[in-house]
Amino acid sequence: MKKNRINYVNLSKQWSKESPRLLNIIKKILSSGEYVNGKQIPIFEKNIAKICNTKYAVALNSGTDALVCALIALGIRKGDEVITPPNSFISSTSSIVHIGAIPVFVDVLSDQNIDPIKIERAITSKTKAIMPVHLTGRICDMDKIKKISLKYKIPIIEDAAQSIGSKLNGIPAGKWGDVGCFSAHPLKNLNACGDAGFLVTDKKSIYTKTLSLRNHGLVSRDKVKKFAYLSRMDNLQAAILNFRLKNLQSVILQRRKNAKIYMKHLNPEYVKFPVSKKNKIDTFHTFVVQVNDRDKLKKFLQNKKIFTAIHYPVPIHLQPAAKYLRYKRGDFPNTEIQSKKILSLPINQFLKKEEIIKISKEINRYYEN
Numbered sequence: 111m112k113k114n115r116i117n118y119v120n121l122s123k124q125w126s127k128e129s130p131r132l133l134n135i136i137k138k139i140l141s142s143g144e145y146v147n148g149k150q151i152p153i154f155e156k157n158i159a160k161i162c163n164t165k166y167a168v169a170l171n172s173g174t175d176a177l178v179c180a181l182i183a184l185g186i187r188k189g190d191e192v193i194t195p196p197n198s199f200i201s202s203t204s205s206i207v208h209i210g211a212i213p214v215f216v217d218v219l220s221d222q223n224i225d226p227i228k229i230e231r232a233i234t235s236k237t238k239a240i241m242p243v244h245l246t247g248r249i250c251d252m253d254k255i256k257k258i259s260l261k262y263k264i265p266i267i268e269d270a271a272q273s274i275g276s277k278l279n280g281i282p283a284g285k286w287g288d289v290g291c292f293s294a295h296p297l298k299n300l301n302a303c304g305d306a307g308f309l310v311t312d313k314k315s316i317y318t319k320t321l322s323l324r325n326h327g328l329v330s331r332d333k334v335k336k337f338a339y340l341s342r343m344d345n346l347q348a349a350i351l352n353f354r355l356k357n358l359q360s361v362i363l364q365r366r367k368n369a370k371i372y373m374k375h376l377n378p379e380y381v382k383f384p385v386s387k388k389n390k391i392d393t394f395h396t397f398v399v400q401v402n403d404r405d406k407l408k409k410f411l412q413n414k415k416i417f418t419a420i421h422y423p424v425p426i427h428l429q430p431a432a433k434y435l436r437y438k439r440g441d442f443p444n445t446e447i448q449s450k451k452i453l454s455l456p457i458n459q460f461l462k463k464e465e466i467i468k469i470s471k472e473i474n475r476y477y478e479n
């Protein structure tokens with residue numbers, strides 16, 4: 111990496127730290143000839159079920175597929191409504207659209223997570239699921255959302271793509287809902303070397319349906335009861351993830367430490383940043399601040415070779431693909447205002463303390479001048 115440059119992510123550093131050990135694992139898998147449905151899959155699923163404290167986990171091809179499988183396994187169908195926020199990555203919504211259901215957006219709170227009060231207001235006779243998104247690695251107000259789910263008997267699909275290891279009141283992401291969906295995309299805290307994802311559940315019916323959904327609908331080698339999809343995780347990705355799982359807690363710890371350094375050094379007069387609550391373990395998949403003049407600040411930092419990101423600059427209800435849903439600008443004020451203020455600062459586990467202090471100081475300096 112070029113000197114004095116602070117990249118947003120640092121996957122090459124991860125590789126250089128792991129490569130001697132990881133290359134051995136990769137060699138082993140490739141020489142075994144066991145590429146799909148291999149032994150690493152049940153090991154990975156056992157590991158994940160333990161972290162999420164669930165009875166079952168199913169390894170899949172991506173977080174997006176996990177959401178699609180969860181919706182289908184719960185019996186969501188064409189015309190059903192699913193409540194979800196408009197400030198997520200597009201696939202929270204596209205998974206709902208893929209199966210012919212209708213995404214019903216509700217606005218978010220100042221912490222970027224879905225507003226439980228607005229969930230309750232959006233419920234109709236057609237509502238068949240609630241899909242909260244634990245954005246940035248911070249769990250939504252699941253205690254309140256769970257109460258709504260029980261009151262109206264509407265299942266919860268957690269989009270926990272960004273929040274492996276996050277907790278609220280000691281309960282992990284993925285355990286709160288009927289099903290929890292995760293991504294192991296290369297930029298996630300637990301990352302594969304390509305696309306990968308998984309879901310977790312305590313419900314046997316969801317588990318067995320997803321096993322079939324991910325494997326063409328086959329119930330045995332030559333028998334298919336219902337045509338389905340192909341969404342298996344590769345044995346190689348599972349092996350890589352099993353290796354990286356050993357380090358997950360230290361990745362989370364380092365990101366939490368990095369966040370604390372930001373919180374100490376950023377001037378709250380200029381920069382709004384997430385306040386960590388005592389009953390939550392935030393895992394900081396991203397560290398998102400809210401600032402005025404965001405685009406200019408981003409450019410200013412870039413000129414100083416500090417690279418940031420925006421998750422996500424265009425709310426889903428304002429995407430061209432969502433036009434048919436007939437939402438308009440102004441429908442979700444918090445989401446829309448935040449989309450202009452949010453900036454994801456580098457938070458990866460390879461950053462040095464001095465780099466985080468430097469980023470904080472440059473940001474403060476930008477506003478002081």
Ligand SMILES: Cc1ncc(COP(=O)(O)O)c(C=O)c1O
Nearest residue numbers: 172173174199201271293295307
């Ligand atoms: C909130 C959220 N939902 C869903 C996904 C989809 O995961 P994947 O990219 O593994 O399909 C992501 C990943 O970027 C995400 O951040």
